[in-house]
Amino acid sequence: MSPHPLLSAESVDVLESYLGEAGTVFRAFRDQDSGCVSFGVAVGAERWFVKGATAPSATASLRRAVDVHDAVRHRAIVPLRHHFRVRGGLALVYPWVEGEALYHPTASRRGGRSALDSPMARFRALPVSEILRALDEILDAHLAIEQAGFVAVDLYDGCFLYDFEARRMLLCDLDEYRSGPFTLEADRLPGSRRFMAPEEFVRGSTIDIRTTVYVLGRVLRLLLDAGDEEQEWRGSPSQLTVIEQAAAADPADRFTSVKVLTQAWRGARTSTLPR
Ligand SMILES: Nc1ncnc2c1ncn2[C@@H]1O[C@H](COP(=O)(O)OP(=O)(O)OP(=O)(O)O)[C@@H](O)[C@H]1O
Ligand SMILES: [Mg+2]
Numbered sequence: 001m002s003p004h005p006l007l008s009a010e011s012v013d014v015l016e017s018y019l020g021e022a023g024t025v026f027r028a029f030r031d032q033d034s035g036c037v038s039f040g041v042a043v044g045a046e047r048w049f050v051k052g053a054t055a056p057s058a059t060a061s062l063r064r065a066v067d068v069h070d071a072v073r074h075r076a077i078v079p080l081r082h083h084f085r086v087r088g089g090l091a092l093v094y095p096w097v098e099g100e101a102l103y104h105p106t107a108s109r110r111g112g113r114s115a116l117d118s119p120m121a122r123f124r125a126l127p128v129s130e131i132l133r134a135l136d137e138i139l140d141a142h143l144a145i146e147q148a149g150f151v152a153v154d155l156y157d158g159c160f161l162y163d164f165e166a167r168r169m170l171l172c173d174l175d176e177y178r179s180g181p182f183t184l185e186a187d188r189l190p191g192s193r194r195f196m197a198p199e200e201f202v203r204g205s206t207i208d209i210r211t212t213v214y215v216l217g218r219v220l221r222l223l224l225d226a227g228d229e230e231q232e233w234r235g236s237p238s239q240l241t242v243i244e245q246a247a248a249a250d251p252a253d254r255f256t257s258v259k260v261l262t263q264a265w266r267g268a269r270t271s272t273l274p275r
Contacts, residue, residue, distance in 0.1 A: 006041070006048055006093045009084040015039075015052040015091050023048075031106040033190075034058055034175070040096055047096035049078075054089035061175040062090045068174045071148040076137040078161070078172045099161025099170050102223075103192075113157070114228040123162055124226055128234050131224055134162065134169035139262045141171055142216060146258040150177050152212040153200075156192035157222070181208035194218065198249055210251040213261050217246025217254075220265065238268040 005022035012018040019025050019041045026047075027040030035058035038051040053059040062083070069080035082093040100119040105111075113120040123131070138160070142152065154176035161170040176190055184207055189200040197214035199205035221243045226232035233240060242264045248254045255261040 005043060006050065007082045009082070009091075011085040012091070013087050015050070015086045018086075019050060029106075031108055033105065033107050034061060034173075036062065036175075048081075049094040049096045050091055051094070052086055052089060052091040054086065059089040062092055064177065065092060065175040066090075067179055068145075068150060068177045071150060071179070072144050074141045074144040076141040076169055076171055077144075077174070078170050094172070097161055097163070097170055097172075098166065099163040099168070101158055101172075102160045102162055103157035105158060119162065120157060120228070122164065123223070128224070130167055131234070133167070134160075135220055135223060136266075137169040138171065138219060139216065139258070139265065142212065142258045143262060145174075145177065146209060146212070149180050151181060151207060151209055152177055152215050153189050153207070154191045155212075155215050155219070156195045157219075158192070160223075178207070181206060183207070194222065197247075197251070199251060206251075208251075209257055210254045212258060213254045213256075214247050214251070216258065216261060217243045221247065236268065239265065242268045 009018070015037070016025065016039065019039050023041045023043035025039050025041050029038040032038070035055045036051050036053045038049060041048045041050055051062065053062045065080065066083050073079060078094050078097055080092055080094055084091055102120045102123055103113055112118050115121060145152065159171050159173045161172055162168070163170070184200070184203055184205050187201070187203055189196070189207070191200060195215050195218045197211045199207060199211060221230065224233070224235045224239070226234055242261070245253065245264070246255055246261050255264060
Protein backbone atom coordinates (compact mmCIF):
# COMPACT_ATOMS: atom_id res chain seq x y z
CA MET A 1 0.00 0.00 0.00
CA SER A 2 1.31 3.44 -0.82
CA PRO A 3 1.77 5.83 2.09
CA HIS A 4 -1.21 7.99 2.93
CA PRO A 5 -0.60 11.45 1.39
CA LEU A 6 -1.87 13.27 4.49
CA LEU A 7 -1.21 10.89 7.36
CA SER A 8 2.35 10.09 6.39
CA ALA A 9 3.49 13.47 5.06
CA GLU A 10 6.57 14.78 6.85
CA SER A 11 7.52 17.93 5.08
CA VAL A 12 5.96 19.73 2.12
CA ASP A 13 6.69 22.92 0.28
CA VAL A 14 3.43 24.79 -0.37
CA LEU A 15 0.44 23.33 1.49
CA GLU A 16 -2.35 24.14 -0.95
CA SER A 17 -0.47 22.74 -3.95
CA TYR A 18 0.39 19.62 -2.01
CA LEU A 19 -3.25 19.09 -1.00
CA GLY A 20 -4.41 19.64 -4.58
CA GLU A 21 -2.12 16.82 -5.69
CA ALA A 22 -3.05 14.57 -2.77
CA GLY A 23 -6.79 14.89 -3.33
CA THR A 24 -9.54 17.39 -4.03
CA VAL A 25 -9.72 20.62 -2.08
CA PHE A 26 -13.47 21.22 -1.58
CA ARG A 27 -13.37 24.07 0.97
CA ALA A 28 -10.92 26.78 1.92
CA PHE A 29 -10.89 29.04 4.97
CA ARG A 30 -8.53 31.85 3.96
CA ASP A 31 -9.84 34.82 5.86
CA GLN A 32 -9.45 33.82 9.53
CA ASP A 33 -8.24 36.08 12.34
CA SER A 34 -5.72 33.45 13.36
CA GLY A 35 -3.69 33.91 10.18
CA CYS A 36 -4.03 30.19 9.52
CA VAL A 37 -5.36 28.90 6.23
CA SER A 38 -7.40 25.72 6.38
CA PHE A 39 -8.75 23.36 3.75
CA GLY A 40 -11.34 20.65 3.41
CA VAL A 41 -9.69 17.92 1.35
CA ALA A 42 -11.18 14.73 -0.06
CA VAL A 43 -8.79 11.84 -0.56
CA GLY A 44 -10.69 8.92 -2.05
CA ALA A 45 -13.73 8.44 0.14
CA GLU A 46 -12.16 10.19 3.13
CA ARG A 47 -12.54 13.83 4.02
CA TRP A 48 -10.02 15.80 6.04
CA PHE A 49 -9.63 19.24 7.59
CA VAL A 50 -6.08 20.49 7.15
CA LYS A 51 -5.05 23.64 8.98
CA GLY A 52 -1.84 25.33 7.94
CA ALA A 53 0.30 28.22 9.11
CA THR A 54 3.40 29.89 7.77
CA ALA A 55 3.52 33.11 9.82
CA PRO A 56 5.48 32.68 13.08
CA SER A 57 2.63 33.47 15.49
CA ALA A 58 0.11 31.26 13.69
CA THR A 59 2.69 28.48 13.55
CA ALA A 60 3.26 28.84 17.30
CA SER A 61 -0.50 28.41 17.83
CA LEU A 62 -0.52 25.22 15.80
CA ARG A 63 2.41 23.89 17.84
CA ARG A 64 0.35 24.53 20.95
CA ALA A 65 -2.53 22.59 19.42
CA VAL A 66 -0.18 19.63 18.96
CA ASP A 67 0.64 19.80 22.70
CA VAL A 68 -3.03 19.94 23.64
CA HIS A 69 -3.89 16.91 21.53
CA ASP A 70 -0.86 15.01 22.81
CA ALA A 71 -2.17 15.50 26.34
CA VAL A 72 -5.94 15.23 25.88
CA ARG A 73 -8.24 12.93 24.01
CA HIS A 74 -11.98 13.12 24.45
CA ARG A 75 -14.96 12.04 22.34
CA ALA A 76 -16.10 15.68 22.09
CA ILE A 77 -12.74 17.00 20.85
CA VAL A 78 -12.02 16.58 17.14
CA PRO A 79 -8.85 14.45 17.28
CA LEU A 80 -5.60 15.54 15.69
CA ARG A 81 -4.54 12.71 13.40
CA HIS A 82 -1.21 14.00 12.13
CA HIS A 83 0.98 17.04 11.70
CA PHE A 84 3.77 17.84 9.28
CA ARG A 85 6.09 20.67 8.35
CA VAL A 86 5.32 23.06 5.56
CA ARG A 87 7.91 25.49 4.30
CA GLY A 88 8.10 28.14 7.01
CA GLY A 89 5.43 26.57 9.17
CA LEU A 90 3.26 23.64 10.12
CA ALA A 91 0.10 21.82 9.07
CA LEU A 92 -2.35 19.83 11.19
CA VAL A 93 -4.59 17.06 9.90
CA TYR A 94 -7.98 16.39 11.45
CA PRO A 95 -10.88 14.29 10.21
CA TRP A 96 -13.50 16.47 8.52
CA VAL A 97 -16.57 16.57 10.75
CA GLU A 98 -20.14 17.41 9.83
CA GLY A 99 -20.79 19.95 12.55
CA GLU A 100 -21.43 23.63 11.87
CA ALA A 101 -19.46 26.22 13.80
CA LEU A 102 -22.01 28.03 15.97
CA TYR A 103 -20.20 31.22 15.11
CA HIS A 104 -17.88 31.78 12.19
CA PRO A 105 -16.36 35.23 12.13
CA THR A 106 -13.75 35.98 9.52
CA ALA A 107 -11.18 38.73 9.43
CA SER A 108 -13.51 40.77 7.22
CA ARG A 109 -16.96 39.86 8.58
CA ARG A 110 -18.31 39.29 12.09
CA GLY A 111 -21.53 39.41 14.07
CA GLY A 112 -24.82 37.87 12.95
CA ARG A 113 -25.36 35.54 15.88
CA SER A 114 -28.96 36.67 16.16
CA ALA A 115 -29.89 36.30 12.47
CA LEU A 116 -32.63 33.68 12.45
CA ASP A 117 -30.91 31.36 10.01
CA SER A 118 -27.51 31.58 11.77
CA PRO A 119 -26.19 28.38 13.34
CA MET A 120 -26.26 30.08 16.75
CA ALA A 121 -29.93 31.07 16.48
CA ARG A 122 -30.82 27.57 15.25
CA PHE A 123 -28.92 26.05 18.15
CA ARG A 124 -30.68 28.31 20.64
CA ALA A 125 -34.05 27.23 19.28
CA LEU A 126 -33.41 23.56 20.09
CA PRO A 127 -35.19 21.91 23.03
CA VAL A 128 -33.55 22.71 26.36
CA SER A 129 -32.80 19.03 26.95
CA GLU A 130 -30.73 18.91 23.75
CA ILE A 131 -28.82 22.07 24.68
CA LEU A 132 -28.10 20.66 28.13
CA ARG A 133 -26.64 17.54 26.55
CA ALA A 134 -24.39 19.63 24.34
CA LEU A 135 -23.29 21.79 27.29
CA ASP A 136 -22.58 18.66 29.27
CA GLU A 137 -20.23 17.50 26.52
CA ILE A 138 -18.38 20.82 26.61
CA LEU A 139 -18.00 20.56 30.38
CA ASP A 140 -16.96 16.93 30.16
CA ALA A 141 -14.26 17.72 27.60
CA HIS A 142 -12.97 20.43 29.94
CA LEU A 143 -12.81 17.98 32.80
CA ALA A 144 -10.36 16.02 30.67
CA ILE A 145 -8.50 19.23 29.78
CA GLU A 146 -8.28 20.16 33.47
CA GLN A 147 -7.07 16.66 34.35
CA ALA A 148 -4.25 17.15 31.85
CA GLY A 149 -3.35 20.40 33.60
CA PHE A 150 -4.30 22.67 30.70
CA VAL A 151 -6.12 26.00 30.84
CA ALA A 152 -8.47 27.38 28.19
CA VAL A 153 -7.58 30.43 26.11
CA ASP A 154 -9.71 31.75 23.24
CA LEU A 155 -12.61 29.40 23.91
CA TYR A 156 -15.70 30.89 22.29
CA ASP A 157 -18.64 29.86 20.16
CA GLY A 158 -16.37 29.54 17.11
CA CYS A 159 -14.93 26.41 18.77
CA PHE A 160 -18.29 24.64 18.90
CA LEU A 161 -19.12 22.48 15.93
CA TYR A 162 -22.67 21.28 16.32
CA ASP A 163 -24.02 18.52 14.16
CA PHE A 164 -27.73 19.32 13.96
CA GLU A 165 -28.57 15.92 12.48
CA ALA A 166 -26.58 13.69 14.78
CA ARG A 167 -27.25 16.13 17.66
CA ARG A 168 -23.65 16.04 18.59
CA MET A 169 -21.32 18.73 19.96
CA LEU A 170 -17.65 18.73 19.00
CA LEU A 171 -14.87 21.11 19.96
CA CYS A 172 -12.27 22.42 17.52
CA ASP A 173 -9.59 25.12 17.52
CA LEU A 174 -8.03 24.63 20.96
CA ASP A 175 -4.87 26.22 19.53
CA GLU A 176 -4.44 28.82 22.27
CA TYR A 177 -4.87 26.50 25.24
CA ARG A 178 -1.81 26.41 27.53
CA SER A 179 -0.21 23.54 29.34
CA GLY A 180 -0.65 25.20 32.73
CA PRO A 181 -1.23 28.47 34.56
CA PHE A 182 0.76 31.44 33.28
CA THR A 183 1.31 35.14 33.72
CA LEU A 184 -0.17 37.32 30.99
CA GLU A 185 2.67 39.20 29.39
CA ALA A 186 0.63 41.18 26.87
CA ASP A 187 -2.18 43.70 27.22
CA ARG A 188 -4.78 41.02 26.54
CA LEU A 189 -5.31 37.48 25.35
CA PRO A 190 -6.95 36.56 22.06
CA GLY A 191 -10.63 35.79 22.36
CA SER A 192 -14.20 36.92 22.11
CA ARG A 193 -14.92 39.58 24.74
CA ARG A 194 -18.26 38.25 25.79
CA PHE A 195 -16.63 34.99 26.91
CA MET A 196 -13.45 36.39 28.42
CA ALA A 197 -12.61 36.83 32.10
CA PRO A 198 -11.54 40.28 33.38
CA GLU A 199 -7.99 39.09 34.11
CA GLU A 200 -7.53 38.27 30.41
CA PHE A 201 -7.28 42.02 29.83
CA VAL A 202 -4.71 42.75 32.54
CA ARG A 203 -1.01 42.51 31.85
CA GLY A 204 0.75 40.65 34.65
CA SER A 205 -2.35 38.78 35.81
CA THR A 206 -2.44 35.06 36.50
CA ILE A 207 -4.37 32.98 33.99
CA ASP A 208 -5.28 29.67 35.53
CA ILE A 209 -8.09 27.16 35.89
CA ARG A 210 -10.33 29.79 37.45
CA THR A 211 -10.11 31.68 34.18
CA THR A 212 -11.34 28.52 32.47
CA VAL A 213 -14.16 28.29 35.03
CA TYR A 214 -15.19 31.84 34.15
CA VAL A 215 -15.21 31.20 30.42
CA LEU A 216 -17.21 28.00 30.85
CA GLY A 217 -19.69 29.94 32.98
CA ARG A 218 -20.10 32.37 30.09
CA VAL A 219 -20.54 29.48 27.66
CA LEU A 220 -23.35 28.10 29.81
CA ARG A 221 -24.92 31.56 30.10
CA LEU A 222 -24.81 32.37 26.40
CA LEU A 223 -25.80 29.00 24.98
CA LEU A 224 -28.75 28.42 27.30
CA ASP A 225 -30.46 31.63 26.32
CA ALA A 226 -33.07 31.98 23.60
CA GLY A 227 -31.53 35.21 22.33
CA ASP A 228 -28.23 37.01 21.99
CA GLU A 229 -28.79 39.69 24.61
CA GLU A 230 -28.86 37.57 27.78
CA GLN A 231 -32.50 38.50 28.33
CA GLU A 232 -34.17 35.15 27.65
CA TRP A 233 -32.67 32.63 30.07
CA ARG A 234 -33.97 29.12 29.44
CA GLY A 235 -32.49 27.35 32.47
CA SER A 236 -33.56 27.25 36.11
CA PRO A 237 -32.82 29.92 38.73
CA SER A 238 -30.46 27.54 40.50
CA GLN A 239 -28.49 27.03 37.28
CA LEU A 240 -28.24 30.79 36.99
CA THR A 241 -26.81 30.94 40.50
CA VAL A 242 -24.12 28.45 39.48
CA ILE A 243 -23.25 30.62 36.50
CA GLU A 244 -22.99 33.73 38.65
CA GLN A 245 -20.44 32.03 40.86
CA ALA A 246 -18.51 30.63 37.89
CA ALA A 247 -18.31 34.04 36.24
CA ALA A 248 -17.64 36.11 39.36
CA ALA A 249 -15.40 39.08 38.59
CA ASP A 250 -12.89 38.15 41.29
CA PRO A 251 -11.25 34.78 40.59
CA ALA A 252 -11.25 34.11 44.36
CA ASP A 253 -15.06 34.07 44.32
CA ARG A 254 -15.32 31.44 41.56
CA PHE A 255 -15.46 27.66 41.77
CA THR A 256 -11.92 26.39 42.30
CA SER A 257 -11.97 23.94 39.40
CA VAL A 258 -13.93 22.75 36.39
CA LYS A 259 -14.73 19.68 38.47
CA VAL A 260 -16.41 21.70 41.20
CA LEU A 261 -18.23 23.82 38.63
CA THR A 262 -19.46 20.71 36.83
CA GLN A 263 -20.66 19.12 40.07
CA ALA A 264 -22.57 22.28 40.97
CA TRP A 265 -24.05 22.50 37.46
CA ARG A 266 -25.14 18.87 37.42
CA GLY A 267 -26.58 19.27 40.91
CA ALA A 268 -28.53 22.35 39.90
CA ARG A 269 -29.91 20.68 36.85
CA THR A 270 -32.03 18.29 38.93
CA SER A 271 -33.77 21.31 40.41
CA THR A 272 -37.53 21.07 40.21
CA LEU A 273 -37.89 24.80 39.73
CA PRO A 274 -39.69 25.73 36.51
CA ARG A 275 -37.66 26.23 33.36
N1 LIG B 1 -12.50 19.11 11.71
C1 LIG B 1 -13.24 19.99 11.04
N2 LIG B 1 -14.11 19.57 10.09
C2 LIG B 1 -14.86 20.44 9.40
N3 LIG B 1 -14.80 21.77 9.55
C3 LIG B 1 -13.98 22.26 10.48
C4 LIG B 1 -13.16 21.41 11.28
N4 LIG B 1 -12.44 22.19 12.13
C5 LIG B 1 -12.80 23.45 11.88
N5 LIG B 1 -13.72 23.52 10.87
C6 LIG B 1 -14.30 24.73 10.27
O1 LIG B 1 -13.24 25.58 9.90
C7 LIG B 1 -13.42 26.88 10.46
C8 LIG B 1 -12.08 27.45 10.84
O2 LIG B 1 -11.43 26.60 11.77
P1 LIG B 1 -10.63 27.16 12.99
O3 LIG B 1 -11.54 27.90 13.90
O4 LIG B 1 -9.83 26.05 13.57
O5 LIG B 1 -9.68 28.19 12.24
P2 LIG B 1 -8.92 29.48 12.77
O6 LIG B 1 -7.96 29.78 11.69
O7 LIG B 1 -8.38 29.24 14.13
O8 LIG B 1 -10.07 30.55 12.82
P3 LIG B 1 -10.28 31.75 13.89
O9 LIG B 1 -9.26 32.78 13.56
O10 LIG B 1 -11.69 32.21 13.62
O11 LIG B 1 -10.12 31.15 15.26
C9 LIG B 1 -14.36 26.66 11.63
O12 LIG B 1 -15.15 27.79 11.85
C10 LIG B 1 -15.21 25.50 11.18
O13 LIG B 1 -16.29 25.97 10.42
MG1 LIG C 1 -8.56 30.07 16.01
